[in-house]
Amino acid sequence: MFPEFTLRYARLPERFYAPFTPLPVPEPRLIAFNRPLAEELGFDLAAFDAEEAAVWFAGNVVPRGAEPVAQAYAGHQFGNFVPRLGDGRAVLLGEVTDRHGRLRDIQLKGAGATPFSRGADGRAPLGPVLREYLVSEGMHALGVPTTRALAAVTTGERVFRTLPEPGAILTRVAASHLRVGTFQYFAARGDEEAIRTLADHAIERHFPHLLESELAGREEGERYLALLEAVAERQAALAAQWMGLGFIHGVMNTDNCSIAGETLDYGPCAFMEGYDPQTVFSSIDEGGRYAYRNQPWITQWNLARFAETLLPLIDRDQERAIERATAVIKAYEGQYEAAWLAVMRRKLGLVREEEGDRELVEALLETMHTARADFTQSFRYLAQAVGEDAPALLTLFPDEEGIREWLVRWRRRLASEDVAASEIAARLEAANPLYIPRNHQVQAAITAAEEDDFGPFETLREVLAAPFTEQPGREAYTRPAAPKERVLRTFCGT
Numbered sequence: 424m425f426p427e428f429t430l431r432y433a434r435l436p437e438r439f440y441a442p443f444t445p446l447p448v449p450e451p452r453l454i455a456f457n458r459p460l461a462e463e464l465g466f467d468l469a470a471f472d473a474e475e476a477a478v479w480f481a482g483n484v485v486p487r488g489a490e491p492v493a494q495a496y497a498g499h500q501f502g503n504f505v506p507r508l509g510d511g512r513a514v515l516l517g518e519v520t521d522r523h524g525r526l527r528d529i530q531l532k533g534a535g536a537t538p539f540s541r542g543a544d545g546r547a548p549l550g551p552v553l554r555e556y557l558v559s560e561g562m563h564a565l566g567v568p569t570t571r572a573l574a575a576v577t578t579g580e581r582v583f584r585t586l587p588e589p590g591a592i593l594t595r596v597a598a599s600h601l602r603v604g605t606f607q608y609f610a611a612r613g614d615e616e617a618i619r620t621l622a623d624h625a626i627e628r629h630f631p632h633l634l635e636s637e638l639a640g641r642e643e644g645e646r647y648l649a650l651l652e653a654v655a656e657r658q659a660a661l662a663a664q665w666m667g668l669g670f671i672h673g674v675m676n677t678d679n680c681s682i683a684g685e686t687l688d689y690g691p692c693a694f695m696e697g698y699d700p701q702t703v704f705s706s707i708d709e710g711g712r713y714a715y716r717n718q719p720w721i722t723q724w725n726l727a728r729f730a731e732t733l734l735p736l737i738d739r740d741q742e743r744a745i746e747r748a749t750a751v752i753k754a755y756e757g758q759y760e761a762a763w764l765a766v767m768r769r770k771l772g773l774v775r776e777e778e779g780d781r782e783l784v785e786a787l788l789e790t791m792h793t794a795r796a797d798f799t800q801s802f803r804y805l806a807q808a809v810g811e812d813a814p815a816l817l818t819l820f821p822d823e824e825g826i827r828e829w830l831v832r833w834r835r836r837l838a839s840e841d842v843a844a845s846e847i848a849a850r851l852e853a854a855n856p857l858y859i860p861r862n863h864q865v866q867a868a869i870t871a872a873e874e875d876d877f878g879p880f881e882t883l884r885e886v887l888a889a890p891f892t893e894q895p896g897r898e899a900y901t902r903p904a905a906p907k908e909r910v911l912r913t914f915c916g917t
């Protein structure tokens with residue numbers, strides 16, 4: 424069933440990982456399988472058998488050609504540096520080459536305690552596995568770079584958190600699991616050779632154009648500076664997309680910051696409903712470090728930590744290296760601002776770039792903030808408000824005056840786009856989703872699944888697969904939580 428494995432990461436020097444065979448589980452049962460993704464990855468599905476698949480995705484049998492390893496990494500967790508984290512419960516089986524010729528990691532998350540477990544159990548409860556499944560696939564459908572969910576199994580074991588919960592394993596697919604924390608692991612050990620190896624591996628895998636370009640003949644340091652720039656560019660684009668959807672990652676530690684620029688590690692993440700830039704969900708984020716509005720600046724902070732690890736490669740002269748890396752980190756601000764404005768212009772149906780666009784966006788956000796208007800609905804309902812005031816939009820704003828004034832301004836700006844209202848409306852619907860993984864819906868799907876009813880999970884999966892298309896009969900999924908449904912805190916649950 425599995426495509427052929429490549430073992431790029433497992434062939435890196437031994438200090439990059441610990442070989443680790445997943446620990447078998449008593450009763451593997453396949454509860455979710457992502458057929459389109461499996462096809463994209465080149466799986467042979469002609470003789471697909473759920474029972475057999477469960478055994479693979481539980482890690483009870485290691486597929487031929489795979490050499491499972493737990494990856495080493497460090498990381499800043501809430502600003503505090505931990506020199507040794509690593510995959511405490513995840514194993515990388517290897518990489519496969521997808522239909523587009525790209526290498527993709529296949530990882531089992533929840534596969535047992537590894538040498539990096541630091542006393543924890545190496546397992547994952549069903550709730551967090553389903554949450555990651557739903558939200559990562561939802562993000563993909565929304566057009567956001569992200570790790571993917573290929574399969575989920577239950578294990579037949581209970582895992583103990585505050586209460587016993589069903590155990591599960593997620594099969595995660597990623598462009599790679601290289602993180603800022605992977606570089607930090609070696610930097611903390613003063614292992615410059617490893618950083619170089621890792622940087623070359625990252626370039627080859629994610630930014631091969633840096634090898635082909637004119638940089639090839641230039642001083643070596645240029646290449647590593649270009650790596651930093653390339654990662655910063657992807658991270659700026661990623662942060663902008665999160666902000667444009669009201670997505671809050673929740674644990675933007677450097678070990679969850681992907682070099683490939685994918686959204687990585689869905690823990691206590693959530694989508695904001697009533698707009699408030701200070702929103703925090705995570706129960707462990709007491710200081711609000713990872714609040715919605717901080718995300719772009721935390722990304723920059725994480726990039727600065729990445730830059731530090733690359734300094735010796737950028738220039739032998741430390742001062743010069745710092746100067747050059749600092750310039751890249753500083754330039755991120757402009758890159759992010761531009762990426763954000765591009766995202767927001769699209770959300771307002773604007774293709775042309777005009778002065779005053781930023782102010783127009785900010786004015787809407789301010790009006791939404793005052794009303795605590797639902798983020799997703801506010802933008803989605805704009806499609807009905809191109810020509811005249813839309814009742815659906817107005818209901819989100821108890822004081823209609825502010826939004827009415829804004830609509831007048833917006834329509835004046837739309838006029839300069841010089842296209843038919845119907846085209847603007849179509850643009851708006853393509854840019855602003857109707858369905859997002861709303862926290863209370865995700866929670867309801869998890870609660871039902873814990874009682875062995877996977878119906879709500881299946882329905883939500885289907886709804887989230889087509890987030891921009893109206894799906895008759897599924898209006899409930901477009902609505903924010905009623906007060907009693909509201910999930911105010913999300914938990915890592917790991």
Ligand code: AMP
Pocket residue numbers: 508509510511512513536539540541543544545546547674678679688690915917
């Ligand atoms: P995360 O919060 O998932 O990003 O994980 C942070 C660190 O804790 C990583 O090194 C994980 O591998 C480790 N970790 C989280 N949960 C567990 C667990 N149940 N068993 C072992 N290690 C874990």
Ligand code: MG
Pocket residue numbers: 678679688
């Ligand atoms: Mg993590």
